[in-house]
Amino acid sequence: MGNNLIEKYYRTERLPHIWCPGCGNGIVLRAIVKAIDNLGLNKDDICVVSGIGCSSRATGYLDFNTVHTTHGRALAFATGIKLANPNLHVIVITGDGDCAAIGGNHLIHAARRNIDITTVVFNNNIYGMTGGQYSPTTPTGDKGTTAPYGNIDPNFDLCELAKSAGATYVSRSTVYGANMITKQVEEGIKNKGFSFIEALTICPTYYGRKNKKGDAPEMINQLKEMTINVDAYYKLPQEKREGRIVIGELYRVQREEYIEKYNRLINSF
């Protein structure tokens, strides 16, 4: 292995990873690592926490302080880690099912507190690890093994959810433009508060095959077609906005961070 970036930040003896051929998770993970490299952070100052699911296997391949926790609870563990050692840069890696379904409650409360954690959601629109059940982000009408006639649920807009719950940095990007993920993770780590980054990725094995979306390269091109940058989106007339997924920095606000508040309380006695 001579790839400097991978050599420096990965547990290379664990590669090749478990993800399917064409799975986008590897692209997102490389983008996150690239962001950490660009910021020049010390490896020991970073703690990566993940839950359960395909995406959450990521922590096993990274050579930082890593914790692979229980389903949906990555943010709960991360909150504890951050409070115990506020000097750590805590990054949470989670999937759409992990973050929005079983872990939805932890997500909204971490956002509400505005605790300094950077959350990266690998959104592949399906529960891949367990065999393709539909998730809260499976688009309405699309199929899963538990929705053989098409999903009738409306799908979640995770960025809107995080924004409404109180996150202070919210952005979305895709594996087509992996450099944008890197930029957003950098911004997320720099933001003092709860940062939420939704990385749209692909699951050719379950979501793609079940919905006849084609192979991995085709699915990546579809992500490009479906998405539009936030600046371009607001220049479009109302009737042309329908059905387009907005990417880019969607929301940013200044609000007091949780640990600062907590320390102020402690110091008041």
Added chain:
Amino acid sequence: MKALKSEKLNVEEELCKGCGICVTFCPKNVLKIEDGKVAIVDIDSCIQCGLCELRCPDYAIYLGGK
């Protein structure tokens, strides 16, 4: 100024799963899938844009390095 720096295109065959993403996004048709693995077929056309490395989910292809 990428053009001034010459970096070698490397393939780690044992990491490649043959998904074909690099082949599709290579703008100069440098790559091809042979026997389920990526192969460099026309290195002279390579412009070192790095799109293959950027989108390879398996870290099997990269520019430069040791």
